[in-house]
Amino acid sequence: MTAETLYSIRNLTVEYDTRIGGVRAVDDLTLDIYKGEILGLVGESGCGKSTLGKGMMRTITTPGHIVGGELWFEGVDLMTLSELEMSNIRGNRIGMVFQDPMTSLNPLMRISEHLIEAIRTHYPRMSEDAARARAVDMVKDLGIREERIDDYPHQFSGGMRQRIMIALVLALNAALIIADEPTTALDVIVEAQFLDLLRSLREEFELTILLITHNIGVVAELADRVAVMYAGKAAEVGPVESVFLDTKHPYSRGLLKSVPNIDVDDQELFKMTGAPPNLIAPPSGCRFHPRCPRAVDLCTDDEPPLIDVTGDGHLASCWIYSDLPNRPTDGVG
Amino acid sequence: MTATDPLVEFDHVGKFFPVPTGLISGLRSKKEKPAVRAVDDVSFTLERGEVLGLAGESGSGKSTVGRLALRLLDPTAGTVRFDGIDLATLKPEEMRRTRSRMQVVFQDPLASLNPRMTIGQAVEHPAQIHLTDLSPKQRREEVYDIFSAVGLDPPKYYYDKFPHQISGGQRQRVVIARGLITRPDLIVADEPIAMADVSVQALLLDLMMQLKDEFDLTYLFITHDLATTKYLCDRIAIMYLGKIVEIGTLREVFTNPQHPYTRALLAAVPVPDPRHRRTEPLPQGEIPNPIHPPTGCHFHPRCSIAQEGVCDVERPTLLPVRGIEDHEVSCHLRTGAYQELDPV
Numbered sequence: 001m002t003a004e005t006l007y008s009i010r011n012l013t014v015e016y017d018t019r020i021g022g023v024r025a026v027d028d029l030t031l032d033i034y035k036g037e038i039l040g041l042v043g044e045s046g047c048g049k050s051t052l053g054k055g056m057m058r059t060i061t062t063p064g065h066i067v068g069g070e071l072w073f074e075g076v077d078l079m080t081l082s083e084l085e086m087s088n089i090r091g092n093r094i095g096m097v098f099q100d101p102m103t104s105l106n107p108l109m110r111i112s113e114h115l116i117e118a119i120r121t122h123y124p125r126m127s128e129d130a131a132r133a134r135a136v137d138m139v140k141d142l143g144i145r146e147e148r149i150d151d152y153p154h155q156f157s158g159g160m161r162q163r164i165m166i167a168l169v170l171a172l173n174a175a176l177i178i179a180d181e182p183t184t185a186l187d188v189i190v191e192a193q194f195l196d197l198l199r200s201l202r203e204e205f206e207l208t209i210l211l212i213t214h215n216i217g218v219v220a221e222l223a224d225r226v227a228v229m230y231a232g233k234a235a236e237v238g239p240v241e242s243v244f245l246d247t248k249h250p251y252s253r254g255l256l257k258s259v260p261n262i263d264v265d266d267q268e269l270f271k272m273t274g275a276p277p278n279l280i281a282p283p284s285g286c287r288f289h290p291r292c293p294r295a296v297d298l299c300t301d302d303e304p305p306l307i308d309v310t311g312d313g314h315l316a317s318c319w320i321y322s323d324l325p326n327r328p329t330d331g332v333g
Numbered sequence: 334m335t336a337t338d339p340l341v342e343f344d345h346v347g348k349f350f351p352v353p354t355g356l357i358s359g360l361r362s363k364k365e366k367p368a369v370r371a372v373d374d375v376s377f378t379l380e381r382g383e384v385l386g387l388a389g390e391s392g393s394g395k396s397t398v399g400r401l402a403l404r405l406l407d408p409t410a411g412t413v414r415f416d417g418i419d420l421a422t423l424k425p426e427e428m429r430r431t432r433s434r435m436q437v438v439f440q441d442p443l444a445s446l447n448p449r450m451t452i453g454q455a456v457e458h459p460a461q462i463h464l465t466d467l468s469p470k471q472r473r474e475e476v477y478d479i480f481s482a483v484g485l486d487p488p489k490y491y492y493d494k495f496p497h498q499i500s501g502g503q504r505q506r507v508v509i510a511r512g513l514i515t516r517p518d519l520i521v522a523d524e525p526i527a528m529a530d531v532s533v534q535a536l537l538l539d540l541m542m543q544l545k546d547e548f549d550l551t552y553l554f555i556t557h558d559l560a561t562t563k564y565l566c567d568r569i570a571i572m573y574l575g576k577i578v579e580i581g582t583l584r585e586v587f588t589n590p591q592h593p594y595t596r597a598l599l600a601a602v603p604v605p606d607p608r609h610r611r612t613e614p615l616p617q618g619e620i621p622n623p624i625h626p627p628t629g630c631h632f633h634p635r636c637s638i639a640q641e642g643v644c645d646v647e648r649p650t651l652l653p654v655r656g657i658e659d660h661e662v663s664c665h666l667r668t669g670a671y672q673e674l675d676p677v
Contacts, residue, residue: 044530187390192601217603240607258535259605260560264587272532
C-alpha cells in the first residue's frame, strides 16, 4: 500500500479492572487508518470495537485504562500528549459521531448555536453572521431546510440529528471521524439515506472515517477496507472486496455467513458453534481455537500473528497462512 | 382466500391514542380532539401454524397490532378475534384463561426478566397461574422439559441461575421458554432477536423454527428487519403510518413487491456484498407526523410515482394484485381504477 497513513495504532492494550481481575478489551492491537479511506471496524458485542474507538481518543474512563501502546496521529504519538493538548485534538482534529446523537447535543442550545460555536472554534476570527451563513450552507448541504436551523435538538428526528452531528464534525474540519454505530438507531430507509450522504460527503471533503459497527451490511455498502475484531484482537484486515469475497479467517467466514440477507432463494443461515470467550481468562493460543473447525495443536499453544496472506494488505491472524509444518489445513468453512 | 378457520383475525381494527392538548385549548376548541391513528383500519388473518411477519419502520404501528392481538390494548374500532372469539367480549376470568393460549416475547430479555428471580422460577411462574392441575413436582418437570427444548441444557444447572449470570442469547431463550410453558397456540414475537449479535440471531431464528414444529405454534413476528423475516415467515405484511400497505406470501412480496414503499424498504436493506449497488430510488424525507398524516395515500408526499389529483386526494385500500393469489396492495397505481396512470 502506498496510501498515506493518517492514524496508526501500535500495540494498543486497554484493560478494565474488575473485582475478579483485569479484562483486556483491546489486546496488543495494531491497525493503520489511511488518509481518505472509510475503514469499517466490525465485530460482535464485547469484541472491543467501541473500546478501541475510545482508546484512540484517549477517552477511556475508570475502571478502564490504556495499559500500553502508541497512537500515532499526524506525526505525534498521542500517548505522549498532556490532557490539555489531547482535548485540543478531540473535536478539533478527530471528530466523533455516536449512536445516540441526543446525548451529544445540548438540549438547551438551538442547532444554529451548536454549529456557530463549532465553526467559530475553528475560525476564531469569523464574525457571528459569517459563521451563521456558513452554518446555513452546511445544513442545506445535508438536506435540512434552512428555516429549521433555529430549532432545538428534540424537534429533530433521529436521522436529522445524526446529520447535525456530521455537520458539527465537518464544521471543525476534523481530519478523522470516528463514527461508533452511527446508523444503529435509525430506520432502514433513513439509514440508507444517511449512508448515501456520507458517501457523497467523503468525496466532497475527502473525509477519513473509522466506521465502528456491528452491521456487516453497512460496512459492505460504505467501507473501503474492513477490520474484523474478535475478543480484543484483529482477526482479519483487508480491502472490503477481498475480505468479503475471499474471506481468510475462519471466524470472519462464520460471521459473514451468518448475516441475514434478503435473497429469498438463499435460505440457509449459517450457525456458528459456541460463544465469544470470557476475556478475564481468554483461551490460550488463538482466541478463536475453541470454536474453530480448523484448529490443531498449534492453535491451542501459540497465538498467531497477523499474516499478510495475499501480499497486498489482506491480513489474517490465523496459522493456516503460516509456513509452519504443523499448521492447520485450509478448507471450505 | 379459502381458509376458513384462522387463529387470529383482525377485522377493520383501529387504535387511536388521544394527543394531550393544553387545558385551555382543549376547552376552547370545539373541533374533534386530535388523535394518533397508531393502527388504522387494519384487517388480516393469521392461519393456524402460520408465521406472519409484520414489518415497518418505527411508528408504523406494528407493535400496537401485536398488543391488540394479545388484548393488551383494546381496539378503538373493529374486532380482534382469537380462535373465532371477539376478544373484547371476554370477561376478565375468560380472558385470563385465553391468555394462557397466547404469549409474547419482547425485544429486551433483561427488561422482561425479574433480576431477583432465578430463570427457573421465572419460567415456572406462568405454570403456577395457568397449569393449576399439575403438582409442584410435575410443574418443575415441565420447566425442565421446556428448558431442554429451548437449548438450556442441562436444565437443572440453569434452573438456579439468575438473569445476569447468563448471556443475552440465553436470556432470550429463557423468555421463549416462559412463553412456551403454558403450551400456547399463538406467540407474538416483538423484535425477539433485534438485540442479539448476528451469530446469536441465527441460532435464535433456528430455535424458533424448531419450536414452531415441536409445539404447533402460530407466530406473529414483528420486526423492523426485513432480512430476518425470510427465514421464518410464510406471509408478510408491510405497515406504513398505521396501515397495511402490502400483504402476501413472503416469496411473492419479496420477489414481486408492488407498493413503492415496500420496494424502497427492500432496496434500503444493507446487502452484505460489496459488489451490490442499490437500484431503487430512496423515498425523500422521513415518516410524517402521525397526528397529521398526509391526505389521500399516506405515502404520496414521498412517493416517486405519485399522481397529482389521485394519490393526494383519494385514500387507497388493499386490493388483490391482478392474477396473483394471496397478494394485496394498497396503491392506486398498482391495483384498481387508476392503474393506467402508473408510469412504470
